[in-house]
Amino acid sequence: MKVSELFKREKTVFSFEVFPPKKTSSIESVYNTLEDLCNCNPDFISVTYGAGGSAAGNKTCEIASVLKNKYNMEAAAHLTCVYSSKEDIDAELLKLKENGIENILALRGDINPDYERKYDFMYASDLVKYINEHGDFDVFGACYPEGHMEAENIIEDIKNLKIKTDAGVSHLVTQLFFDNDLFYRFRDMTEIAGINVPIEAGIMPVTNKSQIEKMVSMCGASLPSKFSKVMQKYENNPEALRDAGIAYAVDQIVDLLSNGVDGIHLYTMNNPYVARKITDAVKNLL
Ligand code: FAD
Secondary structure: HHHHHHHHHOOOEEEEEEOOOOOOOOOHHHHHHHHHHOOOOOOOEEEOOOOOOOOOOOOOHHHHHHHHHHOOOEEEEEEEEOOHHHHHHHHHHHHHHHHOOOEEEEEEOOOOOOOOOOOOOOOOOHHHHHHHHHOEEEEEEEOOOOOOOOOOOOOHHHHHHHHHHHOOOEEEOOOOOOHHHHHHHHHHHHHHOOOOOOOOEEEOOOOOOOHHHHHHHHHHHOOOOHHHHHHHHHHOOHHHHHHHHHHHHHHHHHHHHOOOOEEEEEEEOOOOOOOOOOOHHHHHHH
């Protein structure tokens, strides 16, 4: 099923994101995690694509296929293009098609000086256009409520986002954020810019301190004082920090649902316990 169909229903879309196991680990090592996440019954699960990697050794398609064909869960594969030639992308699209995957989150990928860049695709919008011309996939894209880190400012970023949605994106998924007001400001700006596709809000339940430090340094999400205080209070008590992270995420989701969000995309960090707690707290509100 194409996930764009989900946005036509009354219910708010609720999806998960997982990452594949390390290159040295087997696919089977994440079967239990995938099964537990599927048992939470999200609308679909997306699978990230190894940063900086070419298709070689990348397990995204395999995991998406396990979700779809073993657990009967609608799956979406992330696909980056900054290290890929057109031939590499053709090979990935063929593999996805052969495995029955119908949904792709098309991304540029982060630029990493350790890897040799290819120039067939400059931006995610080039990949979106290419996929739409070369296959029958539902293509969606990433967006940044606080602006992408490389963009001069949020206005320029939204102008570029409009190019991406015009290239044929069926919906958008946001970068993680902890301040809902920034999301609402962004949503208003996209509307003014004529971006009319549904936007799923990306929610990251923070369950340990090093995780948040890493994430924030990578994506630049700002931390409201309410959030920082929670982190400070419980930073030396892992169990309390986990529970506080779950409570914060649930609070964010309830507020987003009350404000008519199109969808919630939960960055599960492959943690079924956390995904289950959040699902149970919000499933009757969707
Ligand atoms: P783009 O949309 O191409 O934007 C990148 C930058 O270029 C922005 O600053 C934008 O303003 C600018 N730009 C875009 N178009 C133009 C134009 N025409 N002219 C001038 N400037 C332009 N990374 C991974 O490696 N694997 C993953 O699985 C993965 N999953 C992600 C999932 C989500 C929901 C999100 C939000 C991010 C994910 N990322 C992933 C990270 C992503 O690859 C990086 O944030 C990357 O730096 C930008 O990717 P993009 O697709 O948003 O790029």
